[in-house]
Amino acid sequence: MAIRVETTSTVPIYEQIADQIVFAVATADLQPGDPVPSVRDLSVQLTVNPNTVVRAYQELERMGVIEPVRGRGMFITSDAAKTCRDRRKELIRDTVKATVREAVSAGLTADDLHALIDAEWPHPIRNGSHKSK
Amino acid sequence: MAIRVETTSTVPIYEQIADQIVFAVATADLQPGDPVPSVRDLSVQLTVNPNTVVRAYQELERMGVIEPVRGRGMFITSDAAKTCRDRRKELIRDTVKATVREAVSAGLTADDLHALIDAEWPHPIRNGSHKSK
Amino acid sequence: MAIRVETTSTVPIYEQIADQIVFAVATADLQPGDPVPSVRDLSVQLTVNPNTVVRAYQELERMGVIEPVRGRGMFITSDAAKTCRDRRKELIRDTVKATVREAVSAGLTADDLHALIDAEWPHPIRNGSHKSK
Amino acid sequence: MAIRVETTSTVPIYEQIADQIVFAVATADLQPGDPVPSVRDLSVQLTVNPNTVVRAYQELERMGVIEPVRGRGMFITSDAAKTCRDRRKELIRDTVKATVREAVSAGLTADDLHALIDAEWPHPIRNGSHKSK
DNA sequence: GTGGTCTAGACCACT
DNA sequence: GTGGTCTAGACCACC
Numbered sequence: 179m180a181i182r183v184e185t186t187s188t189v190p191i192y193e194q195i196a197d198q199i200v201f202a203v204a205t206a207d208l209q210p211g212d213p214v215p216s217v218r219d220l221s222v223q224l225t226v227n228p229n230t231v232v233r234a235y236q237e238l239e240r241m242g243v244i245e246p247v248r249g250r251g252m253f254i255t256s257d258a259a260k261t262c263r264d265r266r267k268e269l270i271r272d273t274v275k276a277t278v279r280e281a282v283s284a285g286l287t288a289d290d291l292h293a294l295i296d297a298e299w300p301h302p303i304r305n306g307s308h309k310s311k
Numbered sequence: 312m313a314i315r316v317e318t319t320s321t322v323p324i325y326e327q328i329a330d331q332i333v334f335a336v337a338t339a340d341l342q343p344g345d346p347v348p349s350v351r352d353l354s355v356q357l358t359v360n361p362n363t364v365v366r367a368y369q370e371l372e373r374m375g376v377i378e379p380v381r382g383r384g385m386f387i388t389s390d391a392a393k394t395c396r397d398r399r400k401e402l403i404r405d406t407v408k409a410t411v412r413e414a415v416s417a418g419l420t421a422d423d424l425h426a427l428i429d430a431e432w433p434h435p436i437r438n439g440s441h442k443s444k
Numbered sequence: 445m446a447i448r449v450e451t452t453s454t455v456p457i458y459e460q461i462a463d464q465i466v467f468a469v470a471t472a473d474l475q476p477g478d479p480v481p482s483v484r485d486l487s488v489q490l491t492v493n494p495n496t497v498v499r500a501y502q503e504l505e506r507m508g509v510i511e512p513v514r515g516r517g518m519f520i521t522s523d524a525a526k527t528c529r530d531r532r533k534e535l536i537r538d539t540v541k542a543t544v545r546e547a548v549s550a551g552l553t554a555d556d557l558h559a560l561i562d563a564e565w566p567h568p569i570r571n572g573s574h575k576s577k
Numbered sequence: 578m579a580i581r582v583e584t585t586s587t588v589p590i591y592e593q594i595a596d597q598i599v600f601a602v603a604t605a606d607l608q609p610g611d612p613v614p615s616v617r618d619l620s621v622q623l624t625v626n627p628n629t630v631v632r633a634y635q636e637l638e639r640m641g642v643i644e645p646v647r648g649r650g651m652f653i654t655s656d657a658a659k660t661c662r663d664r665r666k667e668l669i670r671d672t673v674k675a676t677v678r679e680a681v682s683a684g685l686t687a688d689d690l691h692a693l694i695d696a697e698w699p700h701p702i703r704n705g706s707h708k709s710k
Numbered sequence: 711g712t713g714g715t716c717t718a719g720a721c722c723a724c725t
Numbered sequence: 726g727t728g729g730t731c732t733a734g735a736c737c738a739c740c
Contacts (some may be wrong), residue, residue, distance in 0.1 A: 185646065198416075203420045210406065227648070227740050249737065266417050277410045278431045280328075284399050285338050288432050292425055294403065298411045301423050323715065348730065360717045367726080373639070381451065382493070382725030382727050456724065461713050464682075471684045532683050536693065544697045545678045549597075550665050551604050554698050558691055560669065564677045565687050616713065626732045631713080648712050648740030654733065 183252050195234035203243060203254060210256045212260065213310060214244055214287065231291035312340055312348075316357050324359060328367035336376060336387060336395035343389045347377055374398065416440065449490050457492055461500035463535065469509060469520060469528035486519055505533065558563045578614075580604055582623050590625060594633035596668065602642060602653060602661035613643055640664065641651045 183194045202208040214220075217235065220229040235252055238244045243258045255261075281291045312335055316327045325440065335341040347353075354361040365402075368385055371377045376391045413422045449460045468474040480486075483501065487494040501518055503508045509524045521527075547557045578601055582593045601607040603709065613619075620627040633649055637643045642657045655662075680690045 189648070191362060192739080198433065201416050229740060233739090270417055270419070273410050273413050273433070274424070274427045275431050278405050278428060278433070280403060280406050282433060283334055284403055285422065286403070291407070291428060294407045295411060295424060295428070298404070298408050300411070304375060349726085351726090362718085363716065366715090366731095368728085379728060380725090381457070382723090384727060436719085445633050449649050454686070458724080495725060499724085510692060527688055536685070537697070539676050540690070540693045541697050544694055544699070545673050546669060548699060549600055550669055552669070554695065557673070557694060558627050560673045560696070561677055562687065563688060564670070565676050566681060591730085615711085617711090628733085629731065631715095632711085632730090645713060646740090648738090650712060 181224065183226060191224075192230050192234040193235065195220075195224075195231065196237045199234075199238060200241075200243060200262045200265050200269075203258050203265040206259070208254050208258075210254050210258055212254045213250075214238075214252045214254070218232055225238070314357065316359065324357075325366040325370065328353075328357075328364065329370040332367075332371060333374075333395045333398050336391050337410040339392070339402070341387050341391075341423075343387050343391055345387045347371075347385050347387065349384055360426050395435060447486070449492060457490075458496050458499040458503065461486075461490075461497065462503045466498075466507075466509060466528045466535075467506060469524050470532040472525070474520050474524075476520050476524055478520045479516075480504075480518045480520065483516055494521065537569050578672040580614075580619070580623065582625065590623075591629050591689045594619075594623075594630065598637060599642060599668075600665050602657050603665040605658070607652050607653050607657075609657055611652050611653045613637075613653065615650055641650075643659065643707075673693040 181195060181198050185191065187194065199214065207216070214221070214235070217228050217231045220226075221231045224231075235244060237261070239246070239252070242261055244252045245255050246252050248251065251267055266275050286294075314328060314331050316324050318324065320327065330343065332347060341347070348356065349366070350361050350364045353359075354364045357364070368377060372379065372385070375387045375388055375394055378388050379385050411424070419427075447461060447464050449457050451457065453460065465480065466476065474480070480501070481489070483494050483497045486492075487497045490497075501510060505512070508521055508527055510518045511521050512518050536551070544557070552560075580594060581654055582590050584590065584609045597709050598607065598613060607613070609649065609702065611635070616627050620623075620630045623630070624656060638651070640644065641654055643651045644650050644654050677690070685693075
């Protein structure tokens with residue numbers, strides 16, 4: 179479970195952290211009962227202000243993704259998986275919606291956008307791309 | 312040339328204005344030599360502070376998209392078209408890149424993402440969708 | 445007597461016009477009694493707003509460089525030569541003062557500045573430059 | 578690192594501030610990684626509106642001279658030194674070019690201009706001036 | 711504490 | 726009329 183933050187991004191650091199943990203839970207990289215790193219450890223590891231990690235964890239706690247166990251730390255809750263999958267779906271839908279809006283206002287067709295996505299997709303699509311049936 | 316701003320968006324208003332003008336030039340809705348609305352007019356039309364428009368125009372001037380003619384207003388430069396097409400391409404590529412990154416980290420396949428886009432595309436695709444050839 | 449204006453410059457157009465006439469008088473390109481072009485002609489020639497020429501001429505009249513002759517136009521005054529030579533000297537001294545200040549704050553030596561000037565001087569200095577010891 | 582602004586000058590205050598920081602970096606008075614004064618501090622120190630400082634800093638950020646670290650302030654970038662040296666050179670060359678143009682159109686010789694500069698140079702040149710042949 | 715954005719309104723120079 | 730600059734002060738998010 180490696181978390182990476184981009185200090186240059188406009189996305190708040192605490193949100194980057196929270197989102198990455200949400201995604202890790204959604205993909206089962208983190209499972210219910212697993213501990214999350216201590217605020218202190220994570221802040222050192224990311225060279226980030228501890229308060230920033232605290233805020234990320236507050237967000238996650240508010241969403242019911244993690245819960246504190248007194249004296250032991252914070253742990254993934256039992257029903258985090260569903261919450262995170264839902265949250266992930268919501269995040270992606272928002273992103274896609276914004277992308278589509280931008281593409282439309284630029285006068286692109288749906289096919290143009292699909293082509294751009296394929297071009298940016300990390301593992302080049304060799305065959306059986308979306309274009310073929 | 313209708314400009315619309317969303318005050319709720321996290322994207323600064325001045326950037327929304329600048330981007331829309333860039334897109335308008337890229338699609339030839341605005342052509343070299345055309346005037347852009349006066350700062351005062353646009354600020355009234357958008358019910359936005361004049362300084363916000365000023366800042367948008369400063370961005371565009373810095374990019375070489377518009378140029379001031381003293382006492383007369385701001386005008387689309389002669390080489391704005393190329394600049395704007397490039398800029399538009401860049402903006403979209405950045406957006407797509409971010410979207411793909413998010414989709415990948417969520418464990419989606421390329422086909423999943425394509426499906427999401429079609430779902431969000433404003434004019435529903437009736438037939439001959441990207442899926443078919 | 446060819447006047448040229450740069451609309452891109454930050455120097456007001458009316459001032460560019462006035463300064464060039466001052467310089468022309470100072471170098472005797474324009475002599476006492478000579479007419480200056482009519483507002484209308486000059487504004488057409490420079491593709492500039494007539495009011496801009498009017499303002500330039502007002503400046504010159506205020507300085508006593510030109511004077512109106514009813515129904516005939518504006519003419520160089522008899523004591524314009526001295527006024528213009530003084531004014532020219534003043535303008536140049538101001539410019540030099542600003543240049544020196546900038547060079548000093550950039551950490552240049554006087555010799556550095558002299559070298560820069562020779563480099564920019566239009567007619568290359570072949571020998572016997574200021575540098576020779 | 579003392580910044581001084583002249584409110585009487587025609588040069589915008591925000592530009593005076595930006596230029597002085599550029600010069601400070603070019604002369605290594607400010608080094609990569611160094612912080613620049615906070616917007617609030619500098620605005621108080623110069624008795625200038627914070628927004629004026631903000632604008633100066635925006636200029637510098639756009640040039641890649643400083644970069645914001647969220648919640649901590651603005652810092653000199655690692656490659657600011659070269660940028661600033663280039664920029665300083667450009668600024669001075671522009672100034673010199675304008676000065677030479679003015680001198681030429683006034684009918685001065687290169688030697689005349691050199692003499693004027695020596696006359697304005699802050700620490701009078703005692704001997705071995707450039708004039709010596 | 712930091713910078714980022716926006717509003718409101720003023721004054722100026724230029725056309 | 727136009728844009729350019731500056732002031733004053735507010736609110737926000739982030740650290």
